[in-house]
Structures are given as structure tokens and as C-alpha cells.
Amino acid sequence: MKVDINCDLGEGSTASDCIADAQLMPYISRCNIACGGHAGNLETMKASLENAKKNHLQVGAHPGYPDPENFGRNSMKISFNQLESSLIDQISQLEKIASKISVSLSHIKCHGALYNDAESSPELANRLVKSFNTHFPGLSIIGLANGEMEKAAQHLDCEFLREGFMDRAYLDSGYLVSRKAPNSVYHSLELIVKQALQLAQNQPLQTYQNNSLRIPVDTICLHGDTPNAKTVAKQVFESLTAQGIDVA
Template identity: 50%
Template sequence: MQTIDINCDLGEGKTSADCRKDAQIMPYISRCNIACGGHAGDLNTMQLSIANARENQLAIGAHPGYPDREHFGRRTLQMETGQLLDAVAEQINRLQRVARAADLRLEHVKLHGALYNDAESSTELAESITDFIIEEFPQLKIMGLANAAMEAAAKRHNHPFIREGFMDRRYLNDHQLAPRSMDNSVITELAPCLEQALCLAKGRVFQSVSGEPLQFSVDSICLHGDNPIAPTIARQLLEHFHRHHLEVRP
């Protein structure tokens, strides 16, 4: 049976109650990316998220971003490259210590928010971050946007890369994500979200934001955990994949 991964960014709340909400999503996904103190997250949320992920047998990864809690890592910070890499390393190491204390290991790293977008739109930044992760954390796979700069940088090193696709975002004709400022760049209804997720998982044709046909496949589908009905969406996505003979696993 063909397989597909479903990943979700979690541990981005502030309280134990937030982590309990995250845990409602976990039975329906296969991989989680846990905030590790940059844009969000603290020791308590990391420990609870790790424990919940372990109970649900999920692949666990670090989710570092710009160290900017005020703006939730959603704006670009002007940082020297060395300073930025130190911040990324500090976040990964922080979550890695929590995972080791639970006798678990991290499997991957996925950048967050503005840092994710900046790395995928800048060859220089993508290469700097990728080189650094491979050197400092060679055991971690890298997750990023399919057909973009981080994938190209990882390929140059023959390093494992998880190609990510988005069920609720439209794509440009060059396979890049349509900017949120563009009309119709976000898919708001569930049915077309499920259909695009299936097309990405199976490499079927779907439409770009301008209506042109696109066709490529991904390894993992991103589910946004901050949606108020995320558990319902996650369950329906899992059921949709099962109906189409897709096994969900990392």
C-alpha cells in the first residue's frame, strides 16, 4: 500500500490545557514538529508534547524559528548568520535534551514561520542553515517545502529530506506557494483541501492558483494545528486517505 505522512506543528501554546488540545490531534497524524523556545514553547510544553507524542507513537521533530515570541516568529528578524544559526542550535538542543530525558530521539527538523519562508526563498540562507544542520545534527532529517531551496541544498549533500506539501494553500505555476497576499491563495473549505492533499500524496494533477494544471508529489502533508477544528480536520484527512488506499505513517 502507498504511504503518506501527516505532520503538524504543535507545542506552540502556553499551558497544559493547550497541550491537551494538541493531544486531540495526535491520533490522526504521524509526525509532529514541536516548538522549542524560539517563537513559542517552554520546558513544560516541550515535556508534555514529547510525552503525548510518545503515547501516540509519532515521529518527533524540532520546530525552531526566529526568537521572536512577541510576533510568534512570523516576521523576519535582521540577524547575522552566525547569530541566527546559534539560535536555531539552541532551540534544537533544548528539545533534544527533553527527548533524551524521555528516552526518545528526534527524527527531523522543520523551520517555523518567517524563517521557513525566508530559507525557501533565499538560496544563500537555505545553504547556510542546511550546511549547519548537517554538520551539527547529522542524524536529523530536514523537512521543507517541496521543490524549493532547502530541498535543493539537502540534495547537494545527499542528506535525507522530507518534501512537504500544504492541503490548504494554493500553489504558483512554478510549484511554489502562492503568497497569502494573493487572492484565493488560501483554501478555506474542507472538501477542496482534502482533494488537494490527495493529489499531492498520489502525484495527481491539481490546479494552481491561476487555474493551470500542476503535478508533483510530496512525502508529508502539513496540517495546521492552530485551526479551532483541527482535530476534526485531522480525522477527516486520515479517513480520506484510508478510503483512497493510503497508509499514514512517517
């Protein structure tokens, strides 16, 4: 068996900030690099791409609302044309840097509030998927398993990777519990590893309402900005390997 582990990286401001990211790379198979919207700059993009290349990772763009002051975690009231223009600029910028060091981008994954907004708005999801498919037809899209982005991608016949989260609580509907709710984000290493294994093996997991839910996924997200991210990454990797599951 194989499982894809993705991680959001390059969200610092200097190349030295990318050192911690690089320590996670041996335990993942794919990374999503911030490209100047919510975080990241030319220096961090280049360093992240170079580190990913050394670790033989699949590399994608991680665009978000152009709102670095709030780290892209707040919804922005801007027109779709303004949003689309920013997203295209962000992804194109990363693509240009990647091309210079002979790295090919493989996917796009929206960040933060934009990711959540797309999952709560079929219209936004459709417009985003259509835009990505028009401007970057060779790139697949990562989004919430069984969510609006997946439906939009199916409708438009775009390659889509269904994403699951090892450290987030799920509602019975298959959507994530709001971060504002208590115990919506897991901090227990044991619980995170357990859910990672359940997702990787397509086993049912326990929902926030204490029911059982099975979520078929193509990739599992590891959050790289948690304080113990390296410990989590290493433990998840070792636990998966012990079960005969390759991270690839």
C-alpha cells in the same frame, strides 16, 4: 500505499494547551514541536513529547526566528551567527528533554518566516542545511518540495523530506501563494481533503493561475492552529483510509 502527515504542535504556553494538540495525534504520523524560538517552553515541550510518544509519532524540532512577540512570522534582521546560535539552542533544548523520556528526534522543520526566507534565498538555505547537518547529522530536514532547501540538501547530500500543503494554494512555479493574497489559504474542508488526496496520490492539482501542477512529496502538512483542525485532521485521515492509503 502510505502517506506521512506532519503537524506543527506545542505552540501554546502551558501543558493544558497541549491537550488540543493531543486530539490531533491519532490522525497524523509526525509532529514538529516548537522549541522556544517563536513559541513553546520547557513545559510545553515536555508535554508535547510525552503525548507524541503515547501516540507513536515521529518527532522533530520546529525552530524559528527568536521572536515570540510576532510568533516568528516576521523576518528578523540579525546576523547568521546570531540566528544559528539561537537555532542550535532551540533544537538542543528539545533534544535534551526528549532524551530524558527516551524519545529520539527524527527531523528539523523551520517555522514561519524562517521557512519562507530560506525558500527565497539560496544562500540562507545552504547555510541552514549545512549548519543542521553539522550540528545534528542524524536528523533529516523537512522543507518545501522543489524549493531551495531541497536543492541545498541535495548538494550537501543530506536526507530531505519534500513537503506539500493540503490547505495552501500553489503558484505554477510550485511555490506557495503569499498568505497576503486572497484565497491563498483554504478554509473549505472539501477543498483541503481534495488537495490532500491529490498530494498523497501524486495527482495534479489546480494552481492559483488555474493551471495543472504535480508535486511529488514525502510528507503533507496539516496546520494544527486552524479553528477546525481536529475536524480537518479526522476527515483527511478517513478519506485517505477509504482510498486504501495508510497514514504512517
